[in-house]
Amino acid sequence: MNAQTAKGERTRAAILDEALRLVSKDGLDGLTIGTLAEATGMSKSGLFAHFGSREELLLAVLAHGQAQFSEVVFQPAIAKPRGLPRLRAMFVNWLDWTQSADLPGGCPMIGGAAEFDDKPGAVRDTLASGQRNWVETLKRAARQAIEEGQLSKDADPEQIAFEMFGIALVVHHHRRLLGYRKARERGLAALDSLFKHHAAS
């Protein structure tokens, strides 16, 4: 990469960081070329040159969010031993990811899910495929915990991934809307119950 391309990449990444913070706070509906111009101090025409259209901007910000999620949630977890330690790390990093990624308004993908579940198109498809991938990642880690003899052979990885997703959603919901301070602690307790329920005897 030459110096000019590298600079272009850095600029683009900095814009997308700011865009992701906007989405975290105001939702995907709150992100337009106009709101982003205001937040970054860039001109609308400059932003159009980077992204082409509002839909392209939304897709770019989701790809950026998914890459950050992978970096602060998935990558550190995959470094843990196969099985329960890895599955637990995925969950804990997930609960903490909006803090790790400096997104004070909550998870842009959870917010986006509620906004776009009835709006067919590329944005909805990107959200859905990202979340399906994450479900598959959780299932794979749960299956490995069964193979490692940590969870029962009767345990169902799909049910475990489903229930983990629910716990993460309620932690996010209670924390964001209800200001519930015990959300994280309750979420970890729920995970412990789930693992205990499916523990190998």
Place this chain on the structure above:
Amino acid sequence: MNAQTAKGERTRAAILDEALRLVSKDGLDGLTIGTLAEATGMSKSGLFAHFGSREELLLAVLAHGQAQFSEVVFQPAIAKPRGLPRLRAMFVNWLDWTQSADLPGGCPMIGGAAEFDDKPGAVRDTLASGQRNWVETLKRAARQAIEEGQLSKDADPEQIAFEMFGIALVVHHHRRLLGYRKARERGLAALDSLFKHHAAS
């Protein structure tokens, strides 16, 4: 109530039914005096006469949604025997409530939570207090299941209500965004695990 007042009430209820369907599909952000005028065929000035302002309209539609939730979720459940049968009925009616209330775009309150969690004001307060009330209702029913000797004396009603909320959220999320057909069945299985985990020995 005289005939004219009754007619006014019916008109208002019919408008709010339509408004709630709009919110179910497009979120609270998608509901304005303008979109509602288009959906109902009424004039904007007629709608302003009913609701006064957009914020009043949002508050009225949330109150309408909460009343419908009470009617199709809470009221039928409270007719069940105290304890687990009532707690289970609350949960099952909750999973089915958007169908019972003819809201094909999903739960307006879950959607609203993601939209308004960072927007202080009366709309957010109404959403939060409605959801806090529901959490308290679930806790009370769980506490009664302990008193009836159906759940263990060591069970924590707040943890049970928290986990039930998570299961309802993931059923909604997986059904709406991922088109996951097994969502309801998986949700009921998760509830069974939760009750089993906390069963009186």
